[in-house]
Amino acid sequence: MPPLASSPLIHVIDTAPQLPGRLQRVARQLGASLHHCSSAERLLVDLDPSRACVILADASLPDDGALSLLGTLQQQGAGIPLIVTAAGADGGDVDLCRRAFRAGATDFLPLDAPLEVLAESLRKAIGTQVLNRVRHQRELRTRALYARLSGREREVLGMVVAGLTNKEIARALSVSPRTVEVHRARLGIKLETDSLAQLVREYAQLVDEDDGGQAWQACGRALGSPLAPSAAPLS
Structure with a gap:
């Protein structure tokens, strides 16, 4: 697992075109860049493991796309946080929320979540990823010295x-x-x-x-x- 490069990236996979527009303000606040993907398959091709990033995936993607992507990331051990977004995610679909968290989602938010809520969720996700990567690098170094x-x-x-x-x-x-x-x-x-x-x-x-x-x-x-x-x- 390589060390993370600077300048985080927010990957967006969604069927709601208004979300990327709302994210521009959040991205600027976090010093991040936006990358819009049309599908989970396309995202997996574009992922750069050396860059701090977070994924926003719409729960309404075809064929359970968001949950399927979570499973793929878990299998790869990528350590990339994924936030599931959904219409009415403020409690309208408890089963979907439960399934997302069981699959490893970092958070579950409504599409119209206040920008400050979205920004905080993204900030925590990226921060946790960076911290976990630093810990992993430290562990590798410790094991190498012990050897x-x-x-x-x-x-x-x-x-x-x-x-x-x-x-x-x-x-x-x-x-x-x-x-x-x-x-x-x-x-x-x-x-x-x-x-x-x-x-x-x-x-x-x-x-x-x-x-x-x-x-x-x-x-x-x-x-x-x-x-x-x-x-x-x-x-």
Whole structure:
């Protein structure tokens, strides 16, 4: 999933020619461009995955076009929000509204919705799409950095995430605390983290996915017997 380009695009698929005209004001307010499509099929050809966008689809499109398009977007994992518009969508067709949301619609609005309502719905949809794309890119980067770790570094990371001290990790791995310090320093460099909190926040889930319970077994070994007395008094 590529990062989003700037300048959002509002795709409009409808059978009501007055809607694009009303959208011009909204598009200007949002700093977006309008792209009018005559069919869902045409839209799928024109979609640019690198651009922030939202789709407005008329519920009266032939062959359940709006709901069918929702299903296609879900299958593709496109992450593109779609707002269904319909005559009397303010409650006149509860079943249609329910079906749209079940299919994954972002919102369900009447064709004559006030411009401020339409603008807010579009703003939220585009904002959510951009936020989800940023999160996805961050996750890909995190996984790529995690893949750079050696087996021993992953062991150390698992125990750091579990909250063990350097001495406890050293006991579990039968190494010196100084060796653990070196491993932790390398973790910070390889994973590009500046603090323990960032390390735990960004990599705890990956540790859980990758570990298979090994870190917790090591934690048990580390905590199963009293810690050796410190060679130097604590200051």
